Amino acid sequence: MGHFTWCSRCAGGLSMLALIGLSYWVISRESMVENYGFIVYRGASTKDGSYSSKTTAAGAGIWTFIFAYYCLLIHFLVALFPLRACWSIWAITKLLKQSAQSRALQDYKTSGLRRQSSSSSITSSETLSSSDSDNVFSTASEFTDSESELFAEGNDSARSSPVIHAIVIPNYKEEMETLRETLDVLASHPQAYSCYDVYLGMELREAGVESKALSLVQHYVKKFRSIDYTLHPADIPGEAAGKGSNLAWAARKLSSNYTMSIRKNVIVTGIDADSHLSSRYFAQISNMHMDTIYKETASTTLYAAPIIFDRNAHSVSAIVRVADILWCAAGMSGLYSSSVIAPPTSVYSLPLELVDRVGGWDCDSEAIGEDLHMFIKCFFAVNGHLTCRTVLSPVSQTNVSGGGNGGFRGALMDMKARYKQAIRHMWGALDSGFALRKAFEMWKDRKHTCRAFRPLHKTGRGDSLDGYFPEAQLEAGSELPTENDAFSDITRDTLKEPHWEHIFYLAHRLFEAHFLPLHMMILVVASTLYTWVTEGGEDPNNLSWIFSTCKVLRPMGLVEVAVYMLIYESFHRVCVSARERDMAQAGLADGMCFSHRSLKQNFIDYFLVPAVALLYGTLPCAQAEISHFWTADLEYAVSKKAVRQRAKSVTIEDVV
Template sequence: MKAALLNYPFELVAPMVAIGSVLLLPLGPLLIPRTYIVFLLIYFTVFLYTQVNHVFKFYTTATKMTKTIREWNLRSSKSNAEKTDNSTTSPPSPTTTRERITSVEELEEMETALNPQDDSHFIHAFIVPNYAEPEALLRDTIKRLANHKNAQTNYVIILAMEASEVNYEQKSNSLADYFKDSFLQFIVTAHPADIPGETRGKGSNVAYAARHGCAQMLQRGIDRRRVILTVSDSDSSIPELYTNEVEKAFNRAEDPYFLLFAPPIFFSRNCYEVPAAVRMTDITWSAMVMSSLSNSAGLSFPCSTYSLSMVLAERVGYWDTDADSVGEDMHMMLKCFFKTDGLARCCPIFVPINLTNVQTPGYLANMHARFVQAKRHYNGIADLAYTLRNSFGVKDTMLDGNHVFASLTANKTSMYAAPSFWLDKLVMCTKVMEAHLIPVTSGWLMFAAVPLMQFILFPPHSMVAFVEPSENPILTSEFYSNLWNIVKIITVFLPLPLFGTLAIYEHLHRVVDRELYRKSESRTWRNIFDYISLPVAAWAFMTLPATIACIKRLYKTNDKYIVAEKFFDEDNED
């Protein structure tokens, strides 16, 4: 109780920032004009610097994505060519083969030399949480996994249903029957709606499914060290290249059981069937995720789809299920980071996961559906208080679940828990604040701060003057007058990093569509008109929902479990 009271001030940070951003617009020029100018100068300068930095990081991510895709295509074409050549050549006789392998040591060397992608020893367990999603969409998502080469021998599907969904059993039984011979194991879980202390949503569904799914795999005798859990959205199109790259990164890592593997997200499945503002919102969203992945220290966050070992999931007590963990992807990375004393890191996997834009019949209905989705996404602001509390607050005493395999990493924890953990915590706080406070502040300040201050202190006519020229604190000081001019100049450059990001994205989108997904249709020069909708997208799907989510932290409402509506035509899907 005492810890909760001491930690409570961290809960006020987000709502105070949101309210302060709005109140500063009229009150700043009137009450503290000089201080307000200094604040705007610092805010806009820092914002411009971070956005320019993100452009370079995004370019790095885009370059690595392109390289990964093209190397995969090259290997695939070589493999196909070799198969064609081998089919025309008679296989060696058994006698010849036995003559070549003269000892057990040679046999072991030969097995070691085999490509691990050809005979993977990893078990990939895909958790697919869903609630009231179209069965056709789920079938399509799982079917894409079933088409992977090792699906029957190395893939486990954990279909995470909600028990409160009407006729969920009929849907899950239909899917289980459809894929009965496609995977090593097909597990169905039904998350109850009345578990005390839980907040319903993706996080609690994933937590329930992971615990029960992992228990079933262990009962079957599967070694937990071989299991890689992948959390997938119901509309995630996961290419085989992703699992290959995860395995490659896992094998190369010094401490793979401390890693979360995070791919970029990509929206191309139905992007031409939604309003331009919806399309542009998801493009900028995916670009922000991509830029954050190119962090040399591994201090970044997964989004939507990501992977981690069963060992790490058990070590931290699986996923949290309370009201402060609704943003389950970022929250899980933060939880792993804090529960391992800063050892957990995010490992980028440069393979895009193709998602579906929110889609409903009707233009305005589609816009409203995206707004509802944005409000749900920005409820992840709860992670700000969680991060501050774990970095600077009084920690509550709690159990981290069943640490069955903590002994694997116990020595490394004590050996590498260096003082840099404190610096890493500061970096994580900065990144969480950037992710959640920039949307709620930038919309108000970037769009309205300078014009409103110009109107209040330098009105177009004396009849609407709020301050007499002789008492104007800007006009009476050459220093602050120069600062004000600098602020106005900086605001001209603020949109430029966004334009640079979008220019890189335009090229990247075409590469991914044509070279990875083999789509004949991609973005064209006509899509340049999408950019006209950017101001609408920024306000409707970023600033307003982020502000609402921040202010709601004052009273912490328990929202209903809703999902973004998606229209899905299985026959027309590529």
Template sequence: MRPAAIRRPWLSVLMLPGQFSITAYKYLTGVSPGLTTAAVLAVMLFTHDSWLFIAVTLACHACVAGFTVRACYGMFNTWKRTRALLRAACETAFDCDDENGGARVVGHDKNPESDRCHQPRPVVHAIIIPCYKETLDTLRETLAMLSAHPGARKYYDIYLAMEESEIEADFKASQLICEFGTGGLFRYVSFTMHPANLPGDARGKSSNLAWAARIASARYGGGHNDDDDYQHDEDNAVVATEDGVVVVTVMDADSHLLPAYFDAVTAYCCRDHDDDGMTMFVPPIVFDRNADAISPVVRCADMLWSAAGIAGLYDSSMITTPTSVYSVTLRLARHVGFWDRGPEAIGEDLHMFLKCYYGTAGKLTTVPVYVPASHCNVEHEQQQLKMTTTTRNVVQRWMLSHEARFRQACRHMWGMVDSGYAIRHAISLINTVTCDQADTCRWRVLARTIVLLHRIYEAHFLPVHYFVNVMACSILPLLIPFAHPWAGFTLQLTKQLRTAAFLAVMLQLILYDRFHAASIKCRRHFVIKAMTAPATPGHVQRAMGTIGFSDRKLQHARQWHYLIDYVLFPIAGTMFGAVPAINAQVMQFAGTKFDYQVSVKPRRPLPSASSSSLLLIKV
């Protein structure tokens, strides 16, 4: 019996048949954040004494209040689940079941035997690390962390995704393969070289991933590549698994993952599920490596960035979007045609989620994995040269930190081009829903799509709408008398909502501190275990000896300065949220192309072999 196709003629007008060109349709949906901001601004200025003003004001404040409450719940849930999972992992010293590829997941059930795979299947982890102008030390730390995992030798395939446009990229990759590709540290180590100026490719992480993922896919058999621009040498093509599962993990060059993450992914994959292999795995992220070396405003902005991703990270959430680090099954990546290569994919993580969601007709399964991915806060390239602690140099470092974080925020907010992509595909999906079951499946897809569009609104529209609305509610009453009988009540109510949202964000940051403490404790435990293990090679020990830990222990008098983070978030949200978003909306109206710039990570000198023990004591 063929699946039923449900047509909705009332939506056909939104498909714009014969009325506008495809280019105009894509442009209008692409600049929808800017169009709606202009509409909100017009309402604030020209209808400030009407029901429309009241409705828009209440809607904006209600959306912000709802987001802060959900973020608090997501942060609390993530902290509790992370603490339980990592506590169990620490107690077992990150043991894994080698017969199942590290399929031991601890912390989910009371019965340990229920965590083991009852139908063992090999699960290979293809880990792609996009690299562009990253230092060797940064990459060494990341590979050293991965090589210390119990399952790395048998189940980790490492792909360094290099860019041809980077000078000496091949030398850097060859050096890393020489250090980590020998001695059996991983199952397989290789690198890919994304050609420069490839037709249709935009600079950025997504196009690099598209190239690397296609080459990696050829090694595992069963796939195909129809893109003539993406030809590659298939001499090394092999079938990696027999009736097994290949999971592609995308992580930044400075991301550190604990083995419990891969154990959880493996355990899920080696069980039978009804998702048909269309699965994405999403961990929370935490900035816990160099937070003590940057400006408090930047530190607060990254805490808010982490919390925004965690806001949708709970089991009952219909939509869970990834931030920087995530995993997809190779079957899903092939099904949707891998990563996109054009300028619309600059927000690579969210764009890939949208592509997978719409590519599976809304049936994508997202699995939260409560093992945090450790990240570095961004630093300026000149910030490394000003490491003395004089007041002048501290201020200079902070200013450089602001500049680097603003560049990164502009790149993040440029990802609002995904708004048009999401809207167009949502209209198409709602207009034609294919389902082989009753109305339950159809309405679930519809509900998830509505929630997805709401999350897109929160990410790309709401920061500017709320900024404009708050400015209007604060300034207009001082300049123009409001005659509407409900205007005064509305202004008083929204003031109370803003106060409640302020307190909710403070609670959110307090919960983040708990989450940060649990994450850093377990990562420190793992590093010490790996560095003291007799089987750990010397160069791996030295690389791990440089790993940073930025504790936030407010009970220590020397770290009371972290309390300032709890009141800086309005400044951080405006400086690195609303302002970059306004900039992106204006530039996208003009059709300006974004100049992609990589974010600089902290640089530390490698210790000598004799100093490794001292570094171990310090951590």
């Protein structure tokens, strides 16, 4: 491993040590000034053998300025994040409410059509719901009259989309009931039979996995366009066990099922084993992908959706529930209308052409956070010109559970399981180093204007065509390959110049995710010590206003988080109501739980925010970044999921 690779991998840990060293140096020097009033520096010896000396009260000098202004910057960024999250969740909630109203009206108008619709078409109500929102979050343009006409009722192109959705469900030792529930939800979609190709990304290490996969395939074979499974081998050198490796293996296998002529209309979606998606999620993606307005960017677009933990929040401890609410904030903070950087959380979709372009998913230990890792990989593959579009259809998830039966012991088990999940999240700090290396590679190749790639399944180990190579490797000035040519499956593409503004925004988001939690805690302690040792001093550097401002920004940030939680109440209510309605229409509501929130009964959640920030933000961040000094490997463990319950909907009030 080269020095640059190691340093980039340990960027978080190195920054932590540098900040601690800076804080110690500044505080210790200022403490000496306050105690003695001066510092004696010995100079060179004179002719008579004595030493010249001088006194100063400058303390740590320029390092004090660096410490103070960096402290102000960090406090400002911490206060900025919840503001962005509030704006994003408010905008999403507003549009979800509008969409729900339109959908309710359309359901009434087309109730007869809904009863007659077959499983091979998209109903007009779903088409209408996507028209209400799918373009609102586009970074390319605003909603136009032509788009309204495209999604109007009765439009055949919207009802029978040529888009094929290749849905990959990577899983390892997941309970059969969890997988069945997820497949039941997908199978209930009107377009499932005509548009969904489902791939179960299984692990060969799991005992009895093939019979498990065959049982699922046999049960659902008539409910989708196709359903298949893949078995990821356990003995591939350099591959780490996890969601990313299963997804990568399944993607390589599914790639061979699509010819060059239809690949441009294949959308690959990776979901967790417990993710529940509405039919509107896929309908909106189909409409956006086929819209002529987005034709130029269709092959370089990544689709992300907000997530919500609305299935078993009533049965886990409050601190775990709040941790996941704040995790939703992190995911949604980039999904507002003008955002050009929108990293996905757990569930996302991208065209198969884009998967080909980047050579699929990485499988090494640094790719454990495969969603952000794939986003960064796609981002730099197009020199920062990746298009991000938000799908206005929240993804239902379950809170991690420790398997306890309630009480104090059960709460501790839940908290322990959530901390392990937080370690996996913070292990993604490796992606900051990955982004540094990709940025360096992009800088070296910044003059390249053309590249080419082959289908993912044609680029295996030992293949000279690695799926992403300079155009110079092809014969200069050659004609485009013909259908019978040996290189007929090569796609050539023109590269734009690096988009430095987008790269700056990405750097900010990565810093916010992987550096900010730990740096904030260090500076809260360090700035408190600094003001303590300098209290009553003369403040010759005129820096006291900075630390006074920081004292104001801290409680301001907590107030902003409280505002986010208040808006989240409305967001949660809208999402749960929509999912209840969808599941009732699909006949699946009796087998599921719906966690409703109440501000009156959930007031305790608001007071747990500081504890959650420390327990599931700062501590796992520090543990992960310290561990990266000697290893990038993390043992893969499956989180326990809430399984289907044959019970009525449960509310928080019932539990309390």
